[in-house]
Amino acid sequence: MRDALTLECPHCGETFSLALDVSEGSAEFVVDCEVCCRPMTVAVTIEDGELVDVQVSEE
Numbered sequence: 001m002r003d004a005l006t007l008e009c010p011h012c013g014e015t016f017s018l019a020l021d022v023s024e025g026s027a028e029f030v031v032d033c034e035v036c037c038r039p040m041t042v043a044v045t046i047e048d049g050e051l052v053d054v055q056v057s058e059e
C-alpha cells in the first residue's frame with residue numbers, strides 16, 4: 001500500500017511530496033529536496049500499516 005508523505009525541507013523550507021510504501025514498516029532514509037536538491041534524513045514511524053510520525057532532519 002502506498003501513501004504520500006509531505007515533507008518540509010530543513011534547508012530551504014519548501015514542501016514537496018514523496019511516495020511511501022507503508023507496508024514496509026518504519027524506515028529511515030535520505031532523500032534530496034526537489035527544490036534545492038540538498039539531502040535530508042527522513043525517519044518514518046509506521047504502525048499497523050499507518051503512518052504515525054515523520055521526522056525530518058538535515059543530513
Ligand SMILES: [Zn+2]
Nearest residue numbers: 009012033036
Ligand atoms: Zn530544499
